[in-house]
Amino acid sequence: KNQVEQSPQSLIILEGKNCTLQCNYTVSPFSNLRWYKQDTGRGPVSLTIMTFSENTKSNGRYTATLDADTKQSSLHITASQLSDSASYICVVSAGGYNKLIFGAGTRLAVHP
């Protein structure tokens, strides 16, 4: 069964600190892996998209890594800001434009 699991479920950090969110997947066939940011009550917004051959991709203070052998990905947030408070969703494309498997997300709260 195709699955995407994220950890932790929720996380609280202080402003200015770094954090890392984890994503493990069992999806076949694998096309790409995406990280989305979703503010409360809003639609998800894409942060990064990585294909099988990419190990890392950055978008400002966000850096995603992918280990296709262990089927793990991480999202590292550097120097967190209050505006980083959101849910972060890991999504794996299982081949085909309409075959997306969504993780349940990690809810991040950045406190001053």
Place this chain on the structure above:
Amino acid sequence: DGGITQSPKYLFRKEGQNVTLSCEQNLNHDAMYWYRQDPGQGLRLIYYSQIVNDFQKGDIAEGYSVSREKKESFPLTVTSAQKNPTAFYLCASSIPETGSEQFFGPGTRLTVL
């Protein structure tokens, strides 16, 4: 929210009523999607459409219906047959190619009273 609008933002429905959620995009995308989001769960695909006048059931289509009469519009009707319709509904669009990015609308929160 990148060129996709959803309305209304909040919707309240009495049991036994059908309601229609609107989704419009100006990104010139052929493919459009409807997802349902429940607390603690990943998004689940309700319906998707690859092209005008064509649509396919997703993983949880029971109790829902859609139409795609125009490229820009993909309305979702939540029927009285949907047993637990209270959820956050998200519309998305993309080019219909493997690996293409999906762009999401701002969502509609439906509550059944």
